[in-house]
Amino acid sequence: MNEKMIFDLFEFARNNTLKVAQGITEENADIIPNGYPNSLRWQLGHIYVAVEGIVFHFSNEIPNLPEGYMDLFKTGTKTTDWNATPPSIDELITLLSEQVNRVKETFAGRLEEKIANPFTMGTLKLETCGELLSYTSFHESEHIGIIKSLKNALKVEK
Structure with a gap:
């Protein structure tokens, strides 16, 4: 697995998220x-x-999840069901920006490392740190498209 390419792909997706x-x-x-x-x-x-x-x-690393984030943003949650005040856009953008370096620092030299419990998504079975990171880059790209579509529907500039 080419570590530089995996990190570059993750950073490319994130930079696109921050741009949109x-x-x-x-x-x-x-x-x-x-x-x-x-x-x-x-x-x-x-x-x-x-x-x-x-x-x-x-x-098997400790996630940096501020209190309540899982309840607000995990798969299957809906904005209309929120009972708590969500974080500001500035806070989310800061966390997204900082996450890139945390990923690189935490997983440098570890992308081939096997994980204890494989992550499955449909027929996909991910077994290494690098495979997890590659998948989240794909996942993020899907959401970049949704953000673009939402902004278009809302007529948001940029």
């Missing part, structure tokens, strides 16, 4: 257009939580 996050404000972050299950804020929080919950957790 431009124009998201507190005023438009929680609007849910017809046909969409969640908001722009949820998309950003979900991307962050997915990396912590998949890459860090399954690699």
Whole structure:
């Protein structure tokens, strides 16, 4: 596994997320257009939580999850069901930005390392730290497309 390429791919996806996050404000972050299950804020929080919950957790590292984040942003949650105040867009962007270096520092030299309990998603079975990171880059790219679509539906600039 080419470590540089895996880290570059992760950073490329994250830089794209941060780029498409431009124009998201507190005023438009929680609007849910017809046909969409969640908001722009949820998309950003979900991307962050997915990396912590998949890459860090399954690699037996301690995830950096502020209190309540799993309840707000894990798969299957909906903005309309929130009972707690969500983090600000600035907080989410800061966490997303900082996560890149944490991933690189934590997993440098470890991408071939086998994880104790493989992560399965449908027919996909991930067994190493690098495979987890590769999957979350793919996952993040899916959400980048959703963010772009949501911004288009909301007529958000940038």
